[in-house]
Amino acid sequence: MIGMLDLREAGRATAIALPDLVITDVDREAAIAEWRGRMVNEHVSARVFAQLIPQLMRAGLPADVQANVADMVAQELRHGRLCAGVVEALGGAAVIALPELADVPAHGDATPVEAVLRNVLAISCLEETVAVALLETGRQLSEPAPIRAVVTEILRDEIGHAKLGWQLARALLPGVERRTRERLSEYLVPAFRQLVERHWVPDELPLVGRRAVPAIGVDDAREASRLVLDVIGQVIVPGLEAYGLEARDALAEATM
Numbered sequence: 001m002i003g004m005l006d007l008r009e010a011g012r013a014t015a016i017a018l019p020d021l022v023i024t025d026v027d028r029e030a031a032i033a034e035w036r037g038r039m040v041n042e043h044v045s046a047r048v049f050a051q052l053i054p055q056l057m058r059a060g061l062p063a064d065v066q067a068n069v070a071d072m073v074a075q076e077l078r079h080g081r082l083c084a085g086v087v088e089a090l091g092g093a094a095v096i097a098l099p100e101l102a103d104v105p106a107h108g109d110a111t112p113v114e115a116v117l118r119n120v121l122a123i124s125c126l127e128e129t130v131a132v133a134l135l136e137t138g139r140q141l142s143e144p145a146p147i148r149a150v151v152t153e154i155l156r157d158e159i160g161h162a163k164l165g166w167q168l169a170r171a172l173l174p175g176v177e178r179r180t181r182e183r184l185s186e187y188l189v190p191a192f193r194q195l196v197e198r199h200w201v202p203d204e205l206p207l208v209g210r211r212a213v214p215a216i217g218v219d220d221a222r223e224a225s226r227l228v229l230d231v232i233g234q235v236i237v238p239g240l241e242a243y244g245l246e247a248r249d250a251l252a253e254a255t256m
């Protein structure tokens with residue numbers, strides 16, 4: 001059964017208010033849809049980090065790493081409530097049917113450490129690193145102080161979520177066997193493909209969806225998609241190459 005995500009009460013409890021916001025009805029509807037989408041994404045992220053914890057335990061990673069990830073679950077749940085608060089402050093209803101949610105892969109074919117590495121590479125080094133760049137743009141665009149405060153708080157936490165992956169990569173990758181590194185490089189191909197598919201808006205497509213709405217901290221979808229490619233090419237790929245992963249080749253294969 002597909003569940004409902006109902007954060008109406010939790011959203012109102014944040015007491016976020018936008019009394020001085022003057023925007024057109026069209027922008028208001030777009031803003032509500034955008035922040036409701038973010039609300040779902042945050043909720044999904046909480047679920048992802050929650051599923052990561054038993055994997056970290058199985059891999060015998062230090063207790064402070066496990067505890068950090070448990071904190072991240074709480075942070076993502078709070079982000080969901082904050083986004084719900086913005087939806088409600090905009091006059092929308094912070095309730096939506098949840099999409100079918102895939103589990104974090106267990107990677108039964110890999111050792112526990114390799115399984116964790118695959119997942120944190122995809123989650124933290126790719127998704128969360130891109131999220132940090134997008135949020136920073138969103139923060140600069142956000143005009144109303146309450147929205148800027150929400151984006152700033154979320155951004156602060158997402159930096160930590162991205163760092164988790166880079167710290168684990170630094171701690172674990174130098175110690176893994178060459179064959180494991182090769183398999184991790186292969187795993188980057190579907191991971192990059194998913195990342196690009198999620199964020200990329202081809203130039204030749206007419207832009208029907210999101211355009212920049214500074215009053216709600218939303219970047220133009222095409223600008224955002226260019227930023228994502230820059231972050232992948234200039235930050236993520238060199239970062240992973242530095243730890244001996246064939247990230248450049250993986251990206252080329254993913255985007256062929």
Ligand SMILES: [Fe+2]
Nearest residue numbers: 042045076079
């Ligand atoms: Fe988040």
Ligand SMILES: [Fe+2]
Nearest residue numbers: 045128158161
């Ligand atoms: Fe996050």
